[in-house]
Amino acid sequence: MTVRVRFAPSPTGKLHIGSVRTVVFNWLFARKMSGRFILRIEDTDRTRYHPESLVSIFDGLRWLGLDWDEGPGLEELQKAGLQDAARYAVGGPYGPYIQSNRLHLYRAVAEELVAQGWAYRCHCTPERLAQLRAEQRARKETPMYDRHCRNLPPGAISPDEPHVIRLKVPLTGQTVVHDVVRGDAVFENAQIDDQVLLKSDGFPTYHLAVVVDDHLMEITHIIRADEWFPSTPKHVLLYQALGWETPVYCHVPLVLGTDGKKLSKRHGATSIAEFRAQGYLPDALLNFLALLGWAPGEGEEQEIFSREELIARFDLFRVNRAPATFSYDKLDWMNGVYIRSLSAEALLERLLPFWQQAGLVPDPCPEGERTRLLKIVPLVRERLRRLNEVVEWTDFMFREIEPVPAERLIGDKMTPQESLIALQRVRELLASIEPFEGEAMEQPLRALAQELGLKAGQLFGIIRWATSGKQVSPPLFGSLEAIGRERVLARLEAAEQTLATLLR
């Protein structure tokens, strides 16, 4: 039997990193088992529907390299009003893959359940239900439907009058949920509400739709977030009522923020688009996410895993039960590891958009500029944890700097006078040095320091401040080359003038 798993997001907002971790598990499992990974859109909550979020879901998954084997096809996406429908269309034999195109299926199943006596029509008004809940709350009881309509004679409610369809949950007995990570869990039927299956507007609730779709799409393993666990017995009951085989459940632990609460906006970046914009590499994020709630075990101490290694090693049965806290620190470290593993050319490709977005490099990038950038890349490679940090590291190489305050231009344990002289000598030296390249500068500058009776660090510190306007910068000589002779000389001269004013 072919393994079939799915990710079924609601298009109600940005693609959340917590959901993505669940997708990663689904995808890894599918690829590992040579199965199929299906993308289904659960858009039956029309009040919260946002068409743009479809794109953010597709783009996010694509960017991370989580390809889906079946999903909404061209027609469906066009119907949903998607601009670039063709870019995202996949299709498949189990469509449609957008729930709002499947309403007839849910209605048919709901009616069948009514006919079989597994469900019933209910025309209780929202007002009555609200009052009922209020009373139950006042009595400190668990709010539950009182089954008022359950025992009405069949046909008492006409299919034509407004009504919902509810599941007729057995009054006694137990429902067992088998779960790969949780083991078996037993629920008392008496505690399960007569869940609404079909709303009065003809739309299904999540509970009905998910069961119908998962069955019709022949999903074999339901890998979803832990928060769905409590509603699972309702689903199992539905499978039983319909005489369908239940899939294998696998509830994976939630991803928490540093305060132990479900990860949310206030913890930092949460949408996949934000991670992308901050310069995380897809492979690094995938690696990190895979290790949140899962570890290869067997005494394995490796933590950096390629996509292929993850697929080869992933084991659904080793997924943890405890929720995991999302650590931005560790992600940053891991991202740095991935950045450093890139060749200069590959890293340049990834850096370019960040430079361009900051307005430091024209878009498109002229070929000549490319060669220059390629020499800058090694200067920052081991300093980056996120790609967007390149802007702060290198901005002074592209644009003019703020005037440097005089006190910063005075070398360590030096007088202003000595510093000024040093600066002048450096300018003389750099004015004539050939070629104007980093490698050619080091020895002469070191010799100059010695001649002036300075430690190399003292002299270099002044040059660094004068030319970059920063205390900390990429390696000095490469930076000078990147700035270019003309600008370097001008900045040195400006620094000299600043110091001179101080001396007057």
Add this chain to the structure above:
RNA sequence: GGCCCCAUCGUCUAGUGGUCCAGGACGCUGGCCUCUCAAGCCGGAAACAGGGGUUCGAGUCCCCUUGGGGCCA
């Protein structure tokens, strides 16, 4: 409030009754290297939530407590 789940260093985790005075990684920290910052290398501090059992023996099994979380509304 009801139902359910979870519990090893600050964080991610290894650990499936003896090889654990608990291993790795991030972070923190000391040092080396060094033009700054990184990277790299070497070292350090840091955990089995508590209490009862079971067992010759428990981080590992059971119960309770505590703490945390999820769902329902």
